[in-house]
Structures are given as structure tokens and as C-alpha cells.
Amino acid sequence: MLADLGFGLMVLTFVTAIFSAVAAVVGVKKKDPRWIESSRRGMILQLPLVSLVVLVLLYLLVNNHYEVKYVYSVTSLSMPLYLKLTALWGGQAGSLLFWAWLLSIFTTSVMLRNWERDKEFLPWVVVVTSLTMVFFLSLNIFFENPFIRWWSTIGGETAAMFKPVGAVLINPGDGTGLNPLLRHPGMIIHPPMLYLGFVAFIIPFAFAVAALITGRTDDRWIRITRRWTLWAWLFLSIGLVLGARWAYDVLGWGGYWGWDPVEIAAFMPWLTGTAFLHSVMIQEKRGMLKQWNMLLIILTYDLVIFGTFLTRSGVLSSVHAFAQSAIGPMFFSFIGLTFIVSVGLLMHRWNELKSENPMTSVLSREALFLLNNLLFMGILIVCFWGVIFPLISELATGQKVTVGPPFYERATAPLFASLMVLMALAPLAAWGHSTIKTLGKAIWKPALLAVVIPVVVLFAGIRNFAALIGFFLVALVIFVTIYEIWRGSMARHKKHKEGLLTSLMKLVARNRRRYGGYIIHISMVLMAIGILGIEIFQTQTQGTIPQGSSLTLDNYTVTFDSVAQFDTAGGRNVTRAVLSVYEDGKFVGQVFPRRDYYYESQQPMTIPGLRSNLKDDLYVILVDWQPISAVGATFKIYKNPLVNWLWIGAIVFIAGMFIAAWPDNKPIKQEIRRSRMVQVPGTVK
């Protein structure tokens, strides 16, 4: 009965979303604000409705209602409460519903803002957000219903929403449980973060479409959605980093990013989102790059849907499986339709979106931002083409191909390096006009300092050219950024005669977006240090050794001390090895790689033993496809130099984002008093 209630509420939300879209359009056509107000209230109503749907599903998940197919597939009796709750997004049907719920939270927040200044935007924002809601709910209602139940019929078992004729409801008594790979803390929080990022980008897109339809091609829509864009980008970035950390911790291949199409699917909207985040500054300050900004947000929206589609539709396993699946063609059609309509609107307003100021200097700040857009689009094209080419090949020739890491790394490395050059140049470039001379004058000091780094690295014995360039660029960005912050602080310190630290804090407080952005740039290059370290200098070894023996990798020796096997209360069989780690002959600690076998899902999982410091990670896996015992166990050892700078950079990134997103200090109000009239002798009062 609860499942019926949940389904019924879902259908009601779906109908409400359709009503909102229709009412908004009717309101515009009839120029009747009552219809538009009704559409706004319809949007707000969706939040309590879809929240109830989610609550019903959560109740079913927590209370072991295994007659519901979704509950059966993602939970089990042995799972703790918190995992049963997070199983809401553990499977396809639940995660689509979760997506819709997040969208309703954001759209309600938007609907509750003051629309007095922006009445013409409202109906179109309602149309875009409600049609997106209609799409996701239709996927749940018609294709991936989280409330379908198990029935026993004459023909056998089946899953359906409503009782088939002569059928009896089945309760299997227990479920298959959540995929063990998804029980890691990183994986619990990664989908919500990613979805928060995806969904939050819907809002600036909705306003962009509203601006195109109404002809309000100034930067009003950007100013309204600035915070949405920042938060969307923050969540998407954190989601990507969490996914990388999860891969590092549980996938057991010593890396954090494999250029897997599912990873790239989430990365692509981040690329256009980052370009958009930068490019809108130019529109706000100089009235330029308006066409770019529209294009970038349209691409971001469609890549968000495309990313959700790639991870959910099965298209990556086979293009033919996709065509036969129910959900694939729906996604494909929605993306195609929204892209065509959005680009059509953009073409319609193309001339109105021309830049207000010409770009005359190739080294001006605006020109460098334009180059920034080009580079991000370049990386996007590499990623997009690499993901879809195997599908094209299968369709055209029937032959599957793999486009793997060597393709992506070779193509994107120079583009990422160029972005780092821009991170160093752009803060020093002037608006309107810069020359090589002026830029050179600004950059020579940090550049000279930065050259020291690769020289030191060279003297340390590292000859890898890519690494030397990479470390130089990292140092250049850090020194330029610190130099800029220092110059600003010093100027303020001299002018206001306040302490240097006070000057710095007040400088940041007065322009949080700029200085928060600088800190984010530093965080990006800190992450680049980690990436350079692990990608260029990773070493590995594998060997089968008996208890008491050792394996050596570079300056590390790892000795197999013992192994134990035991069952846990959570329905796992754990095989846990203990190894002692020696660095340059000195004992530095122990690591405990594990193999966990989950009885109910019959799935193994390897958890590496990790010894981490700023210099490197020693990452030890118990290879579980070989026999494991004291007589012999197979270990694979990775040495990952500098990898922890990746995670440190991520933490600095979050700090930078909070600074960038925090409102600037309000202007100080000053009371102006009317002065007394002073009578001048000889004048009339």
C-alpha cells in the first residue's frame, strides 16, 4: 500500500510539473499574471510532494520491504541503518528520484526569491525547470519505477507496479544488499555531491533561456545566478574529487582516474562550467563574450543530462543494447531537443549578443579569458570525441574499439599546461590593453623564482621533460598569485598605515571573488603537483611471497608478517594481511591490505594497505585472484610520489570557494545630516 502511495504521489508531482509549465506559457500568451503566479506556486508545491515520495521510499528501504524490487536490489537485513538510507541513490531508479528531489529543492528556492525586478524571467524559468522535472519524473514513472513489486504469477515471478491478474505478492525475506563497492564513505557522498552540482547548473541555464526568450541580453541573468553557478561548480568539483578518492581507495589499481567514460561523463560539464564561471566575469565587467556565455551554459546543461545519461543508460556497454533499452532513447531525445531549441534561441539573438567593446589587444585580460574558453573547449572536444568514438565505430563498422588513457593524456596534457600558463598571465594582464613589455615587466620576478624549481628538480636527478615543465608552471602560478596578493596588501598597507596582515584580510574581504579565485588557482596547481607525481613517477611491482619474505620497490622493502581470515557481523569474510614497511632500510610502519568477501552479493573487494606522507604513498594490494595463505600470497605494491598533494589541493580548493562565494563587505552606510542654514548678512532669508 505504501508503494502505491509513493507511486501516486510521484504521478501527482509529474502532473503538477506539467501544469506549471503549461500555466507559465498560458500566462505569457494571455499576459495574465495570475496564471504565472499559479505556475510559480505549482513549482513550489512539487517540493513537499516529491519529498513525500522520497520519504515513502526511505521508509520502505529502512523497514526491509523486500517485496519492493528496488529495496530488494539495494538493501539487505545485515546492512546498517545509514547504508539503508544512502541506498536511496544506490540504484538507478532511486538515484533518478533523488535527482528530481534535489531539483525541486533548488527550484523552490528560486521560486521563493523576490521576482519584482525580474518578472519577465519568471515564466520561462518555470518552463525550463518544470520540463526538466517532467523529464526525470517520466523516467521514474514509465521506465525506472522504484515502487514496482515482486509478484508470483502462473507464468513465474514478475515485477510490476499493479497486481497482475491472479498474482500474489512475494516478499523474498531479504535483499541482495548494496554493491560492496558502494559502501565506502567516499562513494556514499560522491553521488549526492555530483548530483548537487549537476542539478544546480539547471538554474543558470533556466535564466539564460529566459534571457534569450525575453531579449534581456544584458548581464542581469548572470548576476542573479552568480551564486548558483559558484555552488554548482563547488559541488561538482567536490563530487569529482570524492569519486577519485573512492577509486583510489577501493578499486585497487593504484590510481585515482582511469579516463573511464563514466568519469569523463561527469568531467565534461565541469569543463564547460569552469569556462562559464570565468567567462561571465568578462560580460559583467566589459560587456563581452555574451555569445560564449550562452553557448557555455547551454553546453553545460546538456552535458549534465548527457552525463546522467551515460552513467545510467547502458549505452557504453553496447550501442545496440542502448537502442534496445528503454531509458537510452528517452535521454537521447531530450538532450537532442533541448540542445536544438536552446541553440535555435541563441541563433535568434545572436546579433543582440554582440560584444559591447571590441577586443583589440591579444594579451589583454579579456583576450586571455577568450583563450581560456578555447582551451577548455579543446579539452571538452577531446573528451567528448573519445567517449563517443567507440559508439560511432561500433555503429559504422560493427567493431568495438577502446579509447583509453594514452589518447586522453597525450591530447589534454598540452591543453592543461596552456591553462596553467594562463593562470599565471591573466592576473597580471590589464583590461583592454596589455603588451609583451607590460606583461614581461609584471611577470619577470615570479618567473625568475619559478625557474629555480625545475633547476632544483634537475639537480635532484629528474630528467623527465614533462615533469620539469609541469613543476615550472606550478611554481610560476603559485609565485605570480602570491606576488599579486602581496602587491595588493603592500599597496593597502602603505596607504592605510595598517598592519600587513590586517591589510591582507581587508583586501580579501573587499574583493572575495578575486582573492578566493586566486586561492582556488593555487589549489588547482597543488592538485597538479599530485597528478604530475603519480602520473609520471609511479612505480609498481608484484610478487608471490611466503610469510616472512619480502618484496622490494625502489627504496622500499615490504615484509609479509602474517595473514588472518575471519567473518564479521556485517556478513563479510575478511582476509587481512599484515606487512612491515622499511624505507631505506628503516622500519616506518605497517600496512594492512584486505580482501573482503560479501556473502550475500558474492562479491569480493580489495582494500589497499596505505602508508601516506607528503612525499609519496606506499600502496599495497592483496591480490585476491591468487591463493592467499601463509604459504604464499600475492601482493601488488605501488609507489605513488606526491599523490597526497592532490587531496591537499582539494581541501585548499574548498577553502578558496568559501572565500569566493562569501558576500563582499557591504558598503559602510554613512548618515548625512542636513546642515543648519547660516544667514549671510545682507541676503534674504
Add this chain to the structure above:
Amino acid sequence: MKRFPWVLLIAVLVLMGWVGKVNAQQPTPSDDEVNAIASQLFCPVCENTPLDVCPTQACAQWRDEIRLRLAQGWNEDQIKDYFAKSYGIRVLAEPPRQGLNWLVYIVPPVAFIAGAFILFRAFRSWRALSKQSDGQEDLNINQNESDPYLERLEKELKERG
């Protein structure tokens, strides 16, 4: 006849020595040697999983096959070709540069260069327009020299956008 057993024994000893020498020349390839090649191949069955980390029994057998070929003296290219011919080119980390696969390598740089060219052309036309309007502005300034208020007004309007 009495010599025959001794001759046989010596022959067997020589044969054992030769076999031993052959085996000594071809030690069993280590896991690292196998993984060095397996890491460049992808599992023919699983999605996007490199062969050196794939946990399935099938992948374990394919890694044993790499070990066998290495023991037989095959080099890396020969082993990769063998796998591509036996299991399809999807086992390679990148499509071989032939036929339609050339598009993988050509499209991104061509698209990037095309984009850069379009921007370059746009930039040049902006600069030409700007030079023209600078000339026009000079003319206007000369004409409006006597009206500084109008100049200030126009400047402020421009800044407001």
C-alpha cells in the same frame, strides 16, 4: 656391448645438461614483466578494465597467456598483435591508426585549430573596426571639442553599458 650402458648414460647426462641450459636461458617471466604488457591491454570482456588489474578468471588466464608467450621469447609488439588478432582490436588501449580509426586522432586537433582560426579572424575584424571607430571618434572629438559635458555624458553611458 658392455660400453652401451655407459654411452647411454653419458648421452642422457648430456641431454639433461642441454635441456637444463635451455630452461636456464628462458626463466619464467615475472609478474612485473607480465603486468608491463597487460597494463597496455584491456580486458576483451569487461568494460574499460586494464588487463593487469582485472580480477576475473578469464583475465587471469589471459595474463597466463602473456606469460607463456614471453617465455617463448615473444616481444611486446608481437604479444599485443596476437591479442588484437585473437580477441579484437578493443583489447588495445588505443584504436590502431587505420581506416575510420584515423578520425579519433584527427578530429580533435582539427576542431581546435578551426576554433582558433575563427577566433583569430574575429579578433582581426574587431581590431579593424576599432581602428575605424578610433578614427571616427577622433573626428567626433574634433567636432565636439567645444562640448565637454557631452563627452562626459557619452563616456558615462558607455561605462554603464
